[in-house]
Amino acid sequence: MECKICCRFPDTKNVQTPFWSGLETGWAVQNNGEAVSWFKPEPASPSLSPRLVSCGGSGYRCPAFEPETNRCRIHAVKPLDCRLYPFVLASNPGQTEVLLAMDTKCPFIERHQEDPALVAYAAELVEYLDTEAGLEYLRTNPKVVGPAWPEYLWMGALPRATGWIQGEPERKPPHPSLRPFREEDLPMLLNALRARPRSASHYTLASLIGWSDLIRLWWAPFKEGGLGLFSEQAGGLFLPVPPLGDSDGEGSVREAWKILEQANQGSAVSRIEGIETAAVGAFEEMGFSVRQAETEYFYETGSLARLSGEGYRSQRWAVNRCLKSIPVRIRQFEQGDIVPCLQLYTRWAIRRQKAASDDLEKRLLRDSLFYHRRLMMDRDRLGLWGRVLESEGKILAYTFGGEISKETFGVFAEIADREVPGLAQTLFREFCREIEKSGFRQVNAMGDAGLPLLRRAKMAYRPSALLPVFTATRD
Numbered sequence: 028m029e030c031k032i033c034c035r036f037p038d039t040k041n042v043q044t045p046f047w048s049g050l051e052t053g054w055a056v057q058n059n060g061e062a063v064s065w066f067k068p069e070p071a072s073p074s075l076s077p078r079l080v081s082c083g084g085s086g087y088r089c090p091a092f093e094p095e096t097n098r099c100r101i102h103a104v105k106p107l108d109c110r111l112y113p114f115v116l117a118s119n120p121g122q123t124e125v126l127l128a129m130d131t132k133c134p135f136i137e138r139h140q141e142d143p144a145l146v147a148y149a150a151e152l153v154e155y156l157d158t159e160a161g162l163e164y165l166r167t168n169p170k171v172v173g174p175a176w177p178e179y180l181w182m183g184a185l186p187r188a189t190g191w192i193q194g195e196p197e198r199k200p201p202h203p204s205l206r207p208f209r210e211e212d213l214p215m216l217l218n219a220l221r222a223r224p225r226s227a228s229h230y231t232l233a234s235l236i237g238w239s240d241l242i243r244l245w246w247a248p249f250k251e252g253g254l255g256l257f258s259e260q261a262g263g264l265f266l267p268v269p270p271l272g273d274s275d276g277e278g279s280v281r282e283a284w285k286i287l288e289q290a291n292q293g294s295a296v297s298r299i300e301g302i303e304t305a306a307v308g309a310f311e312e313m314g315f316s317v318r319q320a321e322t323e324y325f326y327e328t329g330s331l332a333r334l335s336g337e338g339y340r341s342q343r344w345a346v347n348r349c350l351k352s353i354p355v356r357i358r359q360f361e362q363g364d365i366v367p368c369l370q371l372y373t374r375w376a377i378r379r380q381k382a383a384s385d386d387l388e389k390r391l392l393r394d395s396l397f398y399h400r401r402l403m404m405d406r407d408r409l410g411l412w413g414r415v416l417e418s419e420g421k422i423l424a425y426t427f428g429g430e431i432s433k434e435t436f437g438v439f440a441e442i443a444d445r446e447v448p449g450l451a452q453t454l455f456r457e458f459c460r461e462i463e464k465s466g467f468r469q470v471n472a473m474g475d476a477g478l479p480l481l482r483r484a485k486m487a488y489r490p491s492a493l494l495p496v497f498t499a500t501r502d
Contacts, residue, residue, distance in 0.1 A: 032132070032133065032134065033112065033133075034088055034089045034091070034092035034099065035082070035086055035087070035088050035089075035092070036079060036086055036087045036088070036089075037086045037087075038086065038087065039079050039087055043115070043130075043173065043176065044076055044077055044079065044089070045076075045077065045089070045106055045108035045109050045112075045171075046069070046074045046075065046076055046106070046108050046168055046170040046171050047066060047074065047075045047076070047077075047106045047108070047168065048073070048074065048075075048106070048107075048164065048167040048168035048171075049073060049075070049167060050167065051104070051106040051107070051168070052065075052066050052075050054101075054104040055091070055101045055104055055106075057104075058101045058103060058104045059091075059100050059101050061100075062090075062091070062101065064078070064090075065077055065078060065090040065091065066078065069170055072169055072170055073166075073167055073168065073169070074168045074169060074170035074171065076170070077089050077090050077091070078090055082094070091105070106168075107164065107168070107171065108168075108171050111152070112130065112133070113129060113130045113133035113135060113136050114127055114128065114129055114130075114149065114152055114182070115127075115128050115129075115130055115173065115179065116128075116156070116171055116172045116173065116185075116188075117172060117173050117174060117175055117176070117179060118172055118173070118174060118175065118192070119175060119181075119240050119241060119397060120175045120240075120241045120242075120260070120394070121239070121240055121241050121242050121243055121260075122192075123189070123192070123193065123239075123240065123243075124184055124189045124192070124240060125165075125172050125184070125185045125188035125189050125191075125192055126181050126182070126183065126184050126185065127149060127152055127153050127156065127181075127182045127183045127184075127185065128175075128179035128180060128181050128182060129145075129149065129179065129180045129181075129182055130176075130178055130179060131178050131179070131180050131380065132178045140180075140377045141374065141377055141378065146182070146370055146373060146374070149182035149183060150182075150183060150366075150370075152182075152183075153182070153183035153184070153185060156185055156188075157185040157186060157187045157188060158187070161185070161187070161188070162187045162188060162191055165188055165191060166191075172188070172192075177386070177389070177390065177393070179393065180373070180376065180377065180380070180393060180396075181393070181396050181397070182373065183369075184400075200245060201245070201259060201264055201290040202245075202247075202264070202286050202289055202290040204247045204286055205245035205246070205247050205257060205286065205290075206245060206246055206247065207243075207244075207245060208244035208245060208246050208256070212246065213232070213236075213408065215254070216232070216235070216236075216246075216254075216256065216271075217232060218272070219253060219254055219271035219272035220232070220271060222253075222271065222272050224432050224433075225303065225431065225432065226303065226323075226325075226431065226432065226435060226471070226494055227301060227303055227323060227431075227471075227494060227496050228323060228431060228437045228439065228471055228473050229267060229268050229300065229301035229496065230268060230301065230431065231429060231430075231431055231437060231439075232408075232409045232410060232429075233402060233409050233410075233411060233427070233429055233437070233439045234267070234439070235256060235267055235268070236401070236405070236409060237398050237401045237402055237405075237409065237439070238258075238394075238397070238398055238401070239401065240397035240398075240400070240401055241260065241394055241397050241398075242258045242259060242260040243258070243259040243260075244256065244257070244258060244259075245257040245258075245259065245264075247283075247286060249270060249278070249279040249282050249283070250278065250279075250282065251276060251278040251279050251282075252272060252279075253270050253271055253272025253279055254270065254271055254272050255270045255271070255279065255282075255283040255286070256268065256271065257283075257286070257287075263291055263294055263296030263297075264286075264287055264290045264291055264296070264297070265287065265296060265297060265298045265299070265300065266283055266287070266298070266299040266300065266301075267300050267301055268299075268300065268301035269283075269299055269301065269302055269306065270282075270283050277309070277313055280299070280310070280313060281313070283299070284297070284299070284501070295500075297500065297501070298498050298499065298500045299315075299498065299499045299500075300320065300496075300498045301496060301498075302317065302496065302497040302498065302499055303494075303496065303497075304494075304495060304497070307497055310497075310499045314501070315499040315500065315501060316499065316500050316501065316502055317497050317498070317499050318497060318498055318500075319495045319496070319497050320496055320497060320498040321474040321475075321476075321477075321495075321496050322474055322475070322493050322494065322495055322496070323471055323472075323473055323474050323493070323494040323496060324471070324472045324473070324474070324475070324485045324486075324488075324490045324493060324494075325435075325469050325470065325471055325472075325490055325491055325492040325493070325494060326469060326470045326472065326488055326489070326490055326491055327468070327469060327470075327491045328436070328459055328462055328463045328467055328468060328469055328470050329463055330489070330491075331455065331456065331459035331463075331470060331488065332456065332459045332460040332462070332463040334346065334456055338489045339488075339489070341487065342452050342456070342487070342488070344449075345448065345449035345451075345452040345453075346449055346452050346453045346456055347449075348448055348449045349447060349448060349449030349450050349452070349453045350449075350453065352447070352448070352449075353418045353419075353447065354418055354419065355416050355417065355418045355423070355450075355453060356416070356417060356418075357414050357415070357416050357454070357457040357458070357461075358414065358415060358417065359412075359413065359414060359415075360403070360406065360413025360414055360415055360425065360427070364403075364413075364415055364422060364425070365400075365403045365404065367421075367422045368399075368403060368415065368422060368425045368442075369396070369399070369400060369403070371422060371423075371424075371425065371442060371444065372395075372396055372399055372442050373396070374444075375442050375443075375444070375445060376392045376393075376395075376396065378445060379392055380392050380393075387476070387477065387478075388476075388478055391476055391478075395440075398440070399427075399440050399442070402427045402439060402440055403427070406427065409429065410429050410430065411427050411428065411429045411439070412427065412428050412429060412461075413425065413426070413427050414426050414427075414454075414457075414458055414461070416443070416450065416453065416454045416457070423443065423444040423447055423450055424441070424442060424443035424444060424450050424451065424453075424454040425440075425441075425442055425454075426438065426440060426441040426442075426454055426455070426458050427439050427440045427441075428440075428458065428462070430467075431471055434467060434468045434469060435467060435468070435469050435470070435471050436462045436465075436467035436469075436470050436471070437470075437471045437472075437473065438455075438458070438470060438471070438472050438473065439473065441454065441455065469491065469492075471494070472485060472488075472490075474496070
């Protein structure tokens with residue numbers, strides 16, 4: 028065994044140590060009598076964790092690990108947590124779902140993460156673990172489901188385990204005025220969004236509900252009418268959009284901010300996002316500091332549908348190259364497309380993650396899997412169009428979009444197999460042809476997340492307008 032990562036840890040706090048069930052610790056003791064002193068109980072949990080052994084100045088190791096031979100002393104009876112690795116069980120950042128993840132810092136994964144067999148094996152693991160027997164094991168060793176880590180790449184969800192987690196007592200709201208956002212609240216939110224025309228993608232169910240696997244949503248009614256939607260992430264509360272509905276005036280904004288300040292106890296996380304240009308002056312008059320947070324790209328739908336003129340020469344060339352190389356057809360997204368599309372996203376994200384230049388891009392690649400999956404699963408209730416581009420029965424690309432206003436259509440997600448040149452341009456053109464036929468005058472392709480390559484790609488399509496979107500804070 029040549030790996031220098033497994034079974035060793037940099038410190039004794041916040042480390043990814045394995046957890047044992049009571050049965051597994053019994054097996055360890057039977058296999059090696061010394062194991063009786065290896066474990067310590069976890070507070071308010073049947074799980075047990077190892078008492079890490081110091082390696083001098085080079086960190087710590089599992090007590091079952093033998094540094095002289097670089098092997099495990101109880102390999103034959105090692106716990107499920109160790110047997111799964113480099114796959115792990117973890118809760119999503121919003122702690123509402125149990126998922127199987129792949130630890131990308133593992134050297135084996137670094138070398139083989141693009142292998143189709145690895146993706147297929149992950150699917151087998153999900154099917155194997157998400158059984159009644161798997162659920163029973165979780166009850167005896169709940170700590171085996173750990174927190175989300177930046178290095179994880181999500182591979183699949185475990186519905187049974189998720190149901191078990193969701194059956195736990197509901198968490199107390201972070202502020203007395205807040206109510207948990209539920210399925211039955213969707214019509215209320217949709218009516219509030221439609222109370223006045225908007226152009227930014229923030230004011231859609233896709234943008235607000237699509238990230239609900241990563242954040243908790245709360246809402247509160249305001250004295251002046253209307254409501255505030257609050258997002259909770261990483262222990263802090265913020266507004267993804269200003270107060271909505273009958274009144275988004277000064278009184279509602281001040282009421283919303285008071286909730287933020289009290290819930291966050293003065294933390295800098297308090298902010299109101301999604302502010303359009305017309306409202307900037309009002310926020311500044313109320314004493315807020317307003318800064319531009321992003322820019323959304325708008326295009327004339329007809330130009331995208333036809334790609335005519337010298338300005339679209341490279342896009343036309345890419346589409347023609349694609350159509351000459353393989354037969355493709357665009358069709359409506361169907362329920363059975365969820366698994367192959369998520370597998371396509373995983374392969375795409377693995378490649379992009381290897382080439383990513385900073386942590387922001389890696390985090391976006393990791394988190395966007397949840398967003399894309401939510402769009403796929405809830406496309407009807409979110410009012411989305413889903414389309415796939417396939418060749419000879421194999422899905423090579425997919426996209427999702429929906430109405431922002433009567434004139435504006437938003438494209439919220441698009442993934443294409445990077446091995447087929449011109450596939451992304453072909454999908455975008457075909458989708459825009461459908462959008463044009465439905466009467467939408469312009470397309471909002473959302474922002475660039477501050478990524479230079481994405482910005483260049485969006486500028487190459489000759490935007491007809493750039494929409495600045497602002498965030499308000501208090502110094």
